[in-house]
Amino acid sequence: MAKYLLLKHYRGGPKQMPNAERPMDEWTPQEVTDHIAFMDRMEDDLRERGEWVAGAALSPEGAFVRYDGEGRPPVTDGPFAETKDLIAGWMMIDVDTLEQAQEKAAYLSSAPGPGGLPLQEWIEVRPFLGNPPTVTE
Amino acid sequence: MTASGTASDASGAPGDPDDLLRTLGPQVLAVLVRRGVEFAAAEDAVQEALFEAVQRWPEGRPDDPKGWLVTVAWRKHLDVLRSEAARRRRELIDHAEPPAGPAETGDDTLLLLFLCCHRDLTPSSAVALTLRAVGGLTTRQIAEAYLVPEATMAQRISRAKRTVAAQGVQGPGDLGRVLRVLYLIFNEGYGGDVDLAAEAIRLTRQLAAGTQDPEVAGLLALMLLHHARRASRFTPDGALVPLAEQDRSRWDTVRIAEGIGILQQALAQDRVGEFQAQAAIAALHADARRAEETDWTQILGWYDELLALTDSPVVALNRVVALGEADGPLAGLRALAAVPVDVPRRTAVAAHLHERAGEAHTAREEYLEAARLAASAAERDHLTRQAARLRDA
Numbered sequence: 001m002a003k004y005l006l007l008k009h010y011r012g013g014p015k016q017m018p019n020a021e022r023p024m025d026e027w028t029p030q031e032v033t034d035h036i037a038f039m040d041r042m043e044d045d046l047r048e049r050g051e052w053v054a055g056a057a058l059s060p061e062g063a064f065v066r067y068d069g070e071g072r073p074p075v076t077d078g079p080f081a082e083t084k085d086l087i088a089g090w091m092m093i094d095v096d097t098l099e100q101a102q103e104k105a106a107y108l109s110s111a112p113g114p115g116g117l118p119l120q121e122w123i124e125v126r127p128f129l130g131n132p133p134t135v136t137e
Numbered sequence: 138m139t140a141s142g143t144a145s146d147a148s149g150a151p152g153d154p155d156d157l158l159r160t161l162g163p164q165v166l167a168v169l170v171r172r173g174v175e176f177a178a179a180e181d182a183v184q185e186a187l188f189e190a191v192q193r194w195p196e197g198r199p200d201d202p203k204g205w206l207v208t209v210a211w212r213k214h215l216d217v218l219r220s221e222a223a224r225r226r227r228e229l230i231d232h233a234e235p236p237a238g239p240a241e242t243g244d245d246t247l248l249l250l251f252l253c254c255h256r257d258l259t260p261s262s263a264v265a266l267t268l269r270a271v272g273g274l275t276t277r278q279i280a281e282a283y284l285v286p287e288a289t290m291a292q293r294i295s296r297a298k299r300t301v302a303a304q305g306v307q308g309p310g311d312l313g314r315v316l317r318v319l320y321l322i323f324n325e326g327y328g329g330d331v332d333l334a335a336e337a338i339r340l341t342r343q344l345a346a347g348t349q350d351p352e353v354a355g356l357l358a359l360m361l362l363h364h365a366r367r368a369s370r371f372t373p374d375g376a377l378v379p380l381a382e383q384d385r386s387r388w389d390t391v392r393i394a395e396g397i398g399i400l401q402q403a404l405a406q407d408r409v410g411e412f413q414a415q416a417a418i419a420a421l422h423a424d425a426r427r428a429e430e431t432d433w434t435q436i437l438g439w440y441d442e443l444l445a446l447t448d449s450p451v452v453a454l455n456r457v458v459a460l461g462e463a464d465g466p467l468a469g470l471r472a473l474a475a476v477p478v479d480v481p482r483r484t485a486v487a488a489h490l491h492e493r494a495g496e497a498h499t500a501r502e503e504y505l506e507a508a509r510l511a512a513s514a515a516e517r518d519h520l521t522r523q524a525a526r527l528r529d530a
Contacts, residue, residue: 001261001283001321050262050293053285094285096259129514 003053003094004101006108007124010060012085019113020121027114035119038111046093046104055091062086092128101125157202158187159273165206166270167245170252174214176302177295180270182217186210246271247347250340251310254318257300263318264325265290266297271343272336281329315344316356316412323360334364345399354403355413361396362419365389377519381428393423414443433463450480458486466493484510485520492527501527 024032046052063078091108095101105123113119162183169179186209190202199205253267265283268274274282280290323337341357369383378384400416417439425431440456454476461469469490476483488503504524511517 001264001325003284047289048292048296050265050289050291050296052289094261094283094289096261127512129517130512 001094001096002098002101002130003092003128004098004104005124005126005128006091006093006101006105007126008088008090008108009122009124010086010088013122013124016122017120019115019117020119022114031112031114031116034112034116039108042104042108042111043091046091051093051095051104053092053094055089057089058087060086060088098125098127101127158190161203161206162187162273163249163271164203164246165210167249168207169210169214171245171248172211176252176270177298178214178217179210180298182210182214185213246343250315250344251312252301253297254310254315255301255304256311256314257304258297260318260321262293262297262300263314264321265293266301267318267340268322268333268336269294271340274331274336278329278331282325282331282333284329312348312350312353316352319344320356320360320412323363334360334367338364349406351403351406351408352410352412354399355410355416358396358400358403359412359416359419361392361399362416362423365392365396365423371515375515377515379519380422385426388423393420396420397423409442409446411443411446414439414446418443431462433459437463450477454480454483454486458489461486461490461493466490470494481510481512482507485516488520488523497527 024035027035043052043055061079063076065074065076068075093101093104095104102125105125109121109123110118111121113121165186166179166183169182170176174182183206186206189209190206194202250267250271253270254263258266265279268279268282269276276291276294277287279294280287283290319337319341322340323334325333338357338360341353341360345353345357366383366388368389369385369387370378372378396416397420400413400420403413404417418436421432421436421439437456437459440452440459444452444456454473457469457472457476460472470487473483473487473490484503485507488500488507491497491503492500501524504520504527508517508520508524511520
């Protein structure tokens, strides 16, 4: 009964475990297929359990944009330097507790990578700010 | 007990045909479940009966709409049994006329409520199933209220039904669990076109009509007292208004009077529980015409009682607030030291007490920290404004 955002990062976050360090274009085709199949199964499972809200994969192409004053074109910064954080994709789930959200994130992090071994990439878990509660004033 | 009369209060008095069907659907479902029909099958039969009612009733509504629906639903169920039997055995079973209507009322709804709040269901599943089966809301309405896709809510409900069906109908359920589920629904407030607080009140009224338990009355009183103040709790653009600053002329005095009446009857039974104690605190707030007239000493007494009943750190924190008002901010700060640091809103309470104690700088830092920890956007914005207010202090 609380919504959480599970964020997959290309970069950013704590230092990755060895398996997650290797870029996906260095994997074998079968390893890529297995990884994607795992993600699809996880999504199906979340839907079947009534916990899925939304999700998407994001292109690595992106830029920061900002307002630069009346009548002037927006300022952009990008494509990103290696040091900048980058979101690869996200899932929004609706579960009863933070512990459950963290279990889902850990499961997502267990997706197979090179050699069929768990990727162990870091998944960021962020609670949504919910409705104002009524109980305490 | 009486309904307080406004249309949005969902008092359970059926008006137009849609309301009537929505009210009767769950009651008919309850009858079938009571008769031993498996949950999902019962719901299918009720849906078909409701569909038939929508088609036929415009020509002339039956004298006993519920009896009619029970009869039709029961017949639909037998039809399914017959056709399944026919498929299996290639022969028809004997014609069995449905037993004639009118069926028992209160107890059936209670049975359904207990079933929907089954111990094997997660809180969110119990909430969804209760709103669907007892509240008669559509899956779309429930999905909108909880801001999830309709397919997600449909899955949640059908999983819950399967869980309940696997367990079957058992004896009396856990009343405490039912009350917690109803309170969860109440606290979700509103989203979409359904007012869940009003819906929770409607369901709690049904429960209260069928049981003398003082905690049920306590929960109903608590909901009415909170609901009575809802219009003043937020500005039109959604900003939070603290209790002391609320426009008390906007409190709904009819609901307050009803809530206090119900609470007094419950307290007279002399079996105080958590919800009665919370309602007593809400009643004392509702009783004060101006914030300065709040009887903090009595409120503190009820928090002591509540703490003895629950031993909850959240209650301990609320007690600190009351103590700070009754005995001053320094007494509050001393008591706050004993509250665990990870209790939600602890930092916000510390900020409030430090500000009242004249320590504006500390208060500002704590408001900022509390804003960072806030669980809702309205609360975060309120705390950020509090910090901003103390910027030049």
